Amino acid sequence: MELLNATLKQIKGLDKNIAEQAQQKVDALCKPLKSLGKLESIAIQLAGIYRKLELDVTNKAVISLAADHGVHEENVSNNPQFVTVMQSLGFAKGFTGVCVIAKSAGAKVIPVDVGIKEDLPKDAGVIIKKVKYGTDNMAKGPAMTREEAIQSIEVGIEVANEQIKNGMNVLATGEMGICNTTASSAVLSVFHQCDPSIVTGKGAGVDSIEHKISVIRQAIQVNQPNPDDAIDVLSKVGGLELGGMAGVVLSAAANRVPVVIDGFISTVAALIAYQLEPKVKDYIIPSHFSEELGAKIANQVLGIEPLLHMNMCLGEGSGAALAFPLLDAASAMMNHMTTLEESQQYMQQIMSKQQSI
Template identity: 65%
Template sequence: MNVLQETIQHIQSANKEMMEQARKRVDALCKPPGSLGKLESIAVQLAGITGQLLPMIDKKVMIVCAADHGVYEEGVTPNPQDVTLFQTLNFSKGGTGVCAIAHITNAKVVTVDVGVKGDILPDAGIIIHKIKHGTANMAKGPAMSREEAIQSIEVGIHVATAEIAQGAHVLGTGEMGIGNTTPSAAILAVLTGCDPLDVTGLGAGVGKGGIEHKAAVIKKAIAINQPNPKDIIDVLAKVGGLEIGAMAGIILAAAAHRKPVVIDGFISTIAALIAYKLEPKVKEYMIPSHASEEPGARIAAELLGVEPMLHMNMRLGEGSGAALAFPILDAACSMIKNMVTLEQSMNLLAER
C-alpha cells in the first residue's frame, strides 16, 4: 500500500460530540446568540478537529510548495519563468509577502521544491523533493505521468507529516509557480465542464494574447489530453501542476492527523478540491481564508461548498491569505476559552 492510500485510510470525521459540547459553550457565552458570527463556527470546528473543547493552535506552519509549468511556453504570462526560482529562494530569507504576513503571528514558513526549473542548493533553506524540473507543456501532451502526480501528492503528505511530528497545531497551504493559474483553471474547467474562459483570470499577469489566449490554451490542453473528470489523479496528471498536487497532500495529511488546515486562494482551493475528490471527509478539516480576485476562485469555492471569510481583493498567492487568517483562528480560540458565560456573569453580579 502506498503513502497516499495509507493516508486516506487514516482520515476520520471530526469529533461530533466535541463539536456539540463546543456549540453549547459558545451559545452559553455572555453575548447574543450568533453575534460573533464566523468566529463561533470556527471555534466549534476547531473543537471537532482537535477533540479539545478549548483548542490550542499556538504553533502555526505555512507550507509553500514551488514548481514550474511547461505550459509557460504558450505565452500565458509575461513574467520570466526564472521568477519561480528566485522567489522560492526568497521564502527562506523571509522577504516575501507571505513571510511578512506570517511574521505577525510567529508562523513558521516552510518552502518545498517539488518541481522548480533549476537547481537549488541543499544549504538554501529549502526542502528539496524535486520530482522533475517543471511539468511538461500540457498544450502538447500530459503535464506529467500518473505516477508523478501521485508522487507530488505524497511529497505534500511527507512534509506536512514531518511538521506535525515537530509539533505543528495548524497548517496553511501556499504555492509558488509562474503560470500556475493556467493549470488551476484547467482542472476547474474539467471538473465543472464549463468553458475555460469562465474560470480564467489575470493570474500574476497575462501574455500578449490576453485572457482569451490563456483560455484557448487551456481548451486545447483539455482537448488533447481528454482528462477524466471522474478520476482526479488523471486530471491532475494531464492538466495539473506538481505544487498543486503537493498542496492536496498537505490537506490530506492534516486531516489524517486531525489538524486544521487553512486554505489560501484560487490555486490552493483547486488543491483542496483534489483532496476532497480523493476523500470527502477532508472538508471537515479545511478552513478557507480569503476570496481571491481570480474568477475561478468563487466557482471553485462553491463547487467545494466552502465560504472564504476574508474579502481583501488579494491575488498574490504564496499562502498570503491563509497566513492573514491565522489571527482570526486565534481570536476564535480566545473567545471560547476566555469569555465568561452568561451564568458566570450573573453570578459575579450577584456577588457584588
Template identity: 50%
Template sequence: MEKLQETVKKIQPIDQQAVEKAAQRLDMLTKPQGSLGVLEDIVKQLAGITGNPIPRLGKKCVVIMAGDHGVVEEGVSAFPQEVTPQMVMNFLNGGAAINVLSRHAGADIVCCDIGVASDVKHPSLIIKKVRYGTANMAKGPAMSREEATRAIEVGIEVAEDKIKGGVNILATGEMGIGNTTPSSAILTVFGCPVEKVVGRGTGIDDKGLALKIKTIIKAIEVNDPDPSDPIDVLSKVGGLEIAGLAGVILAAAAHRIPIVIDGFISSAAALVASKIEPRSVQYMIASHVSEEPGHKMMLEMMRLYPMLHMKMRLGEGTGAALAFHIIDAATHIQSEMATFESAGVSRSSSR
C-alpha cells in the same frame, strides 16, 4: 501509491460530539446566541477537528510548494519562468509578503522544491524534486500518473514532518509561474465553463487572456482528463506544487489537524484533495476569496465559505497567514469570554 492510500484511509469525519459541546459553551457566553457569526463557526469546526470543545492553537506553519510549468511556453504568463527560483530564494531569505505576514501571525514557513525547473540551493530549502517542472500540457500530459502520485506523497511527507515537530495548524502556500493556467484547467475539467473560470493571473492583457483560454481548451482536448479520476486530472493538466499541496491537505485531515486554504492555486489543490477523499473538506478552513474569477467557484463547489474579502491575488499563502489572526481570535473567545453565570449577567428571555 501505498503512502497515499494509507493516508486517505485515516481520514475520518470530524467529532460531532465535540462540535455540540463547543456550541453549548458558545451559547453560555455573555452575548446573544450566534452573534459572533463566523468566529463561532470556526470554534465549532476546530472543536470537531481536534475533539476539544475549547480548542487552542499552538504552533502554526505555512507550507509553500514550488514548481514550474511547461505551459508557460504558450505565453500564458506575464512573468518569465526564472521568477520561480528567484521568489523561492526570496521566501528563504525572509523578504516576500508571506514572510512578513507569517512573522506577524507568529507562523513558521517551510518551502519545498517539488518541481522547480532549475536547481535552487539554500540550507533551509526542502528539496524533494519529482521532476524539473511539468511538461507543456497543451502538447501532452503535464506529468505521468506516477509522478502526480509521488508529488502528492511528497506533500504528505512534508506535512507529517511538521506535525511530528509539534505543528497543530497548517496553511497552504505556493510558487510557480504559470500556475493559474493548470488551476483553471482543473476547475474546467470538474465542470465549470472555461470562459468564466480563467482570470488574468500575474496581470496579462486581453490578448493574453484570450490565449490563456485557448491554451486551456487545447490542453483538455489533447489530454482528455477523466473528471471521475482526480489523479488523472492532476497528471494531465495539473502541476507539481498543486499535487504537493493536495498531499499536505490530505495529511492534515488524516492527523486531525486544521488546514487553512489560501487562494486560487491552493484551492485547486483542495479541490483535488476533496475529489480523492470528500471527508478532507471538513478539515479545511477557507481563508479568503481572491480576485481570480474561478476561486469563488472552487470554494462553492466544496461548500467552503471564505472569511476574508481582501481583493488579493498574490498567492504564496498570504491570505491564509492573515486568516491565522481570525482563527486565533475565535479560540480566545471560546476560552476567555465569561459565561452568563460566571459574570452574573441575566440571560434574555424568549417571548
C-alpha cells in the same frame, strides 16, 4: 501510492459529539446568540477537529510548494520562469509577501521545491523534494505521468506529516509557480465541466486572456482528463505544486489538524484532495475571497465560504497567513470568555459585598 492510500484510510470526520458540546458552550457565553458570527463556527470546527474544548492553535506553519510549468512555452504568462526560483529563495530568506504576513501572525513559512525547473543551492533553506524539473507542456500532452502526480501528492503528505510531528497544530497551503493559474483553471474547468473562459483570469499577468483560454482548451482536448479521476486530472492538466498542496490537505485531515487554504490555486488543490476523500472538507478553513476570476466558482464547487474580503490575489499562502489571527481569536473566545451564568454569579457576589459594607 502506499503513503497516499494509508493517508486516505486514516481520514475520519469531525468528532460530532465534541462539536455539539462546543456549540452548547459557545451558545452559553455572555453574549447575544450568534453575535460573534464566524468566530463561533471556527471555534466549533476547531473543537471537532481537535476532539477537545480547550483549544490550542499556537504553532502555525504555511507550507509553500514551488514548481514550474511546461505550458510556459505557450506564452500564457508575461513572467519568466526564473521568478519561481527567485521567490522560492525569498521564502527561505523571509522577505516575500507570505513571509512578512506570517511573521506578523507568529507563524513559520516552510518552502518546498516539488518541481522547480532549476536546482536550488542545498543550503538555501528550501526543502528539496523535486519530483521532476517542472511539468511537461500540457498543451501538447500530459503535464506528468500518473506516477509523478501521485508522487507530488505524497511529497505534500510527507512534509506536512513532518511538520505535525515537530509540533505544528495549524497548517496552511501556499504555492509558487509561474503559470500555475493556467493549470488551476484547467483543473477546475474539468471538475466543473465548464468552458475555461468561465474560470480563467489574468493570473500574475498575460497579454491576452483569450490566448490563455485557448491554450487551456487545447490542453483539455489533447489530454481528455477524466473528471471522475482526480489523479488523472492532476497528471494531465495540473501542476506539481497543486499535487503537493493536495497532499498537505490530506495529511492535515489524517492527523486531525486544521488546514487554512489560501486563494484560487490553493482552493483548486483542496478540491483535488476533496475529490480523493470528501471528509477533508471538515478540516479546511478557507481564508479569503481571491480576486482571481475562477476563485468564486472554485469556492462554490468545494462548498466553502472564505472568511475575508481583502481584494487579494498574490498567492504564496499570503491570505491564509492573514487569516491566522482569526483562529487565535476564536480560540481565545472558547478558552477565556465567561458564560452568562458565570457573569451573573460574579455580579451577585459583587452586589452582596457592596450591600454588606
